[in-house]
Amino acid sequence: MDLDCRGMACPAPVVSVKRALETANGALRVLLDDGAPRENVRRFAEGRGYQVQEEVQDGAFALTITGAGAAAVAAPQAAVAKTGPAVMLIGTDRLGDGPEELGRLLMRNFIITLLDVAEVPDRMLFINTGVLLTAEGSEVLEALEKLGNRGVEVLSCGVCLDYFHKKELLKAGAVTNMFTIAESLTTARTVVRL
């Protein structure tokens, strides 16, 4: 299977590779620009237990990703459980009940700390005031970009962005709709709700 990720901005290459690996049979060959896309895809694939071989092709890099990956090894145990993504639903820009200021600080702290955690979610869904974390002015954009580079899909509710007049100001991940949110939650392997 071949995938052309040249010209894509981060984290799109990692997200594309992740999706392709979920369905790929055998080797996956990816064309990538040098720099962050190449490094991020290599790190992502190796982190998941795949083997990566590199070659230069027409000024771009071709990465051949082979192996079963760690996810496939764990599959037999999960056979009885749901096999969908590990989802984190973030329905607020505050963590916990209490003073707003403290809650906002804790949420920022939480998202940045996820970068140091071994098992990150496959998908983070931001709804209601949660979308303030993915839009311009958020203090966690840098952390969300880094999570994206590790294969985390960052998705924000379009209606919510619209409500807060942030539709044009989304700065991390992509816009999603209620169908994807509902489907993600009902098929998820695990859901963590904040």
Place this chain on the structure above:
Amino acid sequence: MVNEGDYVVIFNSIHRVMEAEKLLKERRLSILLIPAPRALAADCGLAIRYGEEVRQEVEEVLTQAGLMPRESFRKQGEAFIKIEGE
């Protein structure tokens, strides 16, 4: 979240670190409140990160406000080198 050459300063209370952040943001200085890196055990678990380009201004503002950090570090390679503090 801490890049090569960045400064990381730690305060001895959550109230001080929040006050410092507020003050620095009011001055539109490019700083970020981050969880204190695990290597730097801090009581409140929070730190302020900034780059060389704003260092002087950040430190002046904090000194004038009497909000000196408990400890200051600079990231070098994998290590945090202590610059000031107990």
